[in-house]
Amino acid sequence: MAELKYMLFLGCVIPYRISSYEISARKVAEKLGIELVEMPEFNCCGLPLDPVSHDMMLTLAARNLCLAEQQKLNIMTLCTGCAGTMRKVNMTLKEDKKLKEKVNGYLKETGLEFKGTIKVRHLIQMLAEDVGLERIKATVQKPLNPLKVAEHNGCHVLRPTKYIGFDDPENPTILKNLIELTGAKCLDYMDETECCGAPIIGVNDVIPLQLAREKLNHIMAVGAQALVTVCPFCHMMYDLHQSRIERAFNEKFGIPVLHYTQLLGLAMGFSPDELGFKELRVNATKLLDQLGS
Amino acid sequence: MSETKETREKELGEKAVIKVSEMDPRFKYEIRKIPGAEKIMLCFQCGTCTADCPIARFSDSYRPRKLMRMTQLGLKDRILSSDVIWLCAACFTCVDHCPQDVGIASIIRALRNLAVDEGFIPRVYKELGSCVLKTGYAYRIPELRHRKREEQGLPPLPKANVESIAKLSDVTGFSKLFEEKKVA
CATH class of the missing domain: 1.20.1050.140 (Glutathione S-transferase Yfyf (Class Pi); Chain A, domain 2)
Structure with missing residues (x-):
C-alpha cells in the first residue's frame, strides 16, 4: 500500500x-x-x-x-x-x-x-480508495449500533462526473458504506443528492433555506437521528442555519449534524470532547447519551 | 433582497416581446470563445436542466434553459444586468444530466465573468475577492479564532503569500475588476 x-x-x-x-x-x-x-x-x-x-x-x-x-x-x-x-x-x-x-x-x-x-x-475518497474500508473497520472499538443516520455527500465530491469520476452521482454508496462500518445504519431518503443551497446564500438567503428545510424534512420522515456531512459549507447550512430555518418556517427539527469524522471518531472510541462536539450548534447530547459516549 | 433585484427578475421573465434591436447576433460567438462555454450552440431547449435544477424549484425567475436560449439569441444586456445569473449554486446537476453536454454551469460562469467585466458584481463577491487579496482566505478569520486554535491544540494556520497573490491578481486582470466597480 x-x-x-x-x-x-x-x-x-x-x-x-x-x-x-x-x-x-x-x-x-x-x-x-x-x-x-x-x-x-x-x-x-x-x-x-x-x-x-x-x-x-x-x-x-x-x-x-x-x-x-x-x-x-x-x-x-x-x-x-x-x-x-x-x-x-x-x-x-x-x-x-x-x-x-x-x-x-x-x-x-x-x-x-x-x-x-x-x-x-x-x-472520503482518501478513506475509501487509499486507506480502504477494511483497515478503517479494524479501528472501530465502539460500534454505534442502534444509531440511524442519513448522509449528505455534497455536490462537488460527486459532480461534474466528467471531472470528478468518484462514486455514482445518481446513487452514491461510498459514504453510506463508510458510515455503516461504524455500526450505524445509514437510511435512504428522498432527493439524497440534492444541493444544500449554501453557495448562493450571499445573494439570496431565501432559496437556500427552503432547500435545506426540505432536506431536513426528508431525513426526519425516514426517522434519521442525525445528518452526516463531509463538507463544511453543507454543514454550515444544516447545523449553523438550522435554528434560522426553524424560525423562518415555524417548524422544529433539532437534528444534530455530524461531520463523518466525528461519527467515525466516536466509533474509534474518542470522547465527544476530543471530537469537537461542543462546537456544534445543534445539540447532540441526546444522541450521545443514547450511545453512552 | 433589494427592490432592484425584484424589478430585474420580473424584467427578465415578463417582457415576452423581444425587439430585434435588443439582440446581438455576435454574442453567442463571443461566449463560445470562453473556455467551458464552447458548446452553447448545442442547446436544443429540451429543458432537462431546468427540470432537474434545485434552485429553479424554489425560484420564480431562475431558469437555466431560458438563460441558454437568451444567450443564443444574443440578449446580452438583459442577461448581464440581471441578478438571475447569480442564482446558480454550481451543483452541476444540469452539467451531468444535459443530453447535449452543453456545460450549462460553465456557461453561466462565463456570463457572470462578462457581467463583472461590464461592472455588475454582487457585493458578496466583492467582499470575498478583496478578502482573498488581503489575507489569502476568502473570509476574514478573526484574531479570536487564531487564539482558539491554540487552545484547541490545532497548529497555526498557514500564512498567505500576499505579495504573490497580488502579482497573480494583476497579471490575470483580477485586480482591474475591483477598481471603481459599481455593486449590482
Missing part, C-alpha cells in the same frame, strides 16, 4: 467557523496512521472567485497544486468545494496544453510552474 502522507488543504470555511471538522479529522487521521503535512503557504482554492474571474480561479487553484508538487505530496481536503475545484483544475490543465501554458504564464510571475505530478483527494 502506498504511503499515507498528504498535504492537508484546510480551505477557508473550516478555519473561519467549522473547527469541529478539523479537530475530528485530525484525530481520525492519526488513528489511521495518516500523516498530514501543513501547507507551507496558503491561498483560497479559487472556487468563490470563479464567478468573478475564471482565470483567477484557475491560477489560485494551480498555485496550491504547485506548492504540493514541490513537496511531492498529494493534496487531501476536507471541503468538497476545494477538492472539486482543485481536481477539476488539475485535470483540465493536464489535458489542455494551451490553457496550461496560459496559467503557467501567470504563475511564472511568482516563480512557479504547474507540472501535473500530484493528485487531489477529498477525505
Whole structure:
C-alpha cells in the first residue's frame, strides 16, 4: 500500500467557523496512521472567485497544486468545494496544453510552474480508495449500533462526473458504506443528492433555506437521528442555519449534524470532547447519551 | 433582497416581446470563445436542466434553459444586468444530466465573468475577492479564532503569500475588476 502522507488543504470555511471538522479529522487521521503535512503557504482554492474571474480561479487553484508538487505530496481536503475545484483544475490543465501554458504564464510571475505530478483527494475518497474500508473497520472499538443516520455527500465530491469520476452521482454508496462500518445504519431518503443551497446564500438567503428545510424534512420522515456531512459549507447550512430555518418556517427539527469524522471518531472510541462536539450548534447530547459516549 | 433585484427578475421573465434591436447576433460567438462555454450552440431547449435544477424549484425567475436560449439569441444586456445569473449554486446537476453536454454551469460562469467585466458584481463577491487579496482566505478569520486554535491544540494556520497573490491578481486582470466597480 502506498504511503499515507498528504498535504492537508484546510480551505477557508473550516478555519473561519467549522473547527469541529478539523479537530475530528485530525484525530481520525492519526488513528489511521495518516500523516498530514501543513501547507507551507496558503491561498483560497479559487472556487468563490470563479464567478468573478475564471482565470483567477484557475491560477489560485494551480498555485496550491504547485506548492504540493514541490513537496511531492498529494493534496487531501476536507471541503468538497476545494477538492472539486482543485481536481477539476488539475485535470483540465493536464489535458489542455494551451490553457496550461496560459496559467503557467501567470504563475511564472511568482516563480512557479504547474507540472501535473500530484493528485487531489477529498477525505472520503482518501478513506475509501487509499486507506480502504477494511483497515478503517479494524479501528472501530465502539460500534454505534442502534444509531440511524442519513448522509449528505455534497455536490462537488460527486459532480461534474466528467471531472470528478468518484462514486455514482445518481446513487452514491461510498459514504453510506463508510458510515455503516461504524455500526450505524445509514437510511435512504428522498432527493439524497440534492444541493444544500449554501453557495448562493450571499445573494439570496431565501432559496437556500427552503432547500435545506426540505432536506431536513426528508431525513426526519425516514426517522434519521442525525445528518452526516463531509463538507463544511453543507454543514454550515444544516447545523449553523438550522435554528434560522426553524424560525423562518415555524417548524422544529433539532437534528444534530455530524461531520463523518466525528461519527467515525466516536466509533474509534474518542470522547465527544476530543471530537469537537461542543462546537456544534445543534445539540447532540441526546444522541450521545443514547450511545453512552 | 433589494427592490432592484425584484424589478430585474420580473424584467427578465415578463417582457415576452423581444425587439430585434435588443439582440446581438455576435454574442453567442463571443461566449463560445470562453473556455467551458464552447458548446452553447448545442442547446436544443429540451429543458432537462431546468427540470432537474434545485434552485429553479424554489425560484420564480431562475431558469437555466431560458438563460441558454437568451444567450443564443444574443440578449446580452438583459442577461448581464440581471441578478438571475447569480442564482446558480454550481451543483452541476444540469452539467451531468444535459443530453447535449452543453456545460450549462460553465456557461453561466462565463456570463457572470462578462457581467463583472461590464461592472455588475454582487457585493458578496466583492467582499470575498478583496478578502482573498488581503489575507489569502476568502473570509476574514478573526484574531479570536487564531487564539482558539491554540487552545484547541490545532497548529497555526498557514500564512498567505500576499505579495504573490497580488502579482497573480494583476497579471490575470483580477485586480482591474475591483477598481471603481459599481455593486449590482
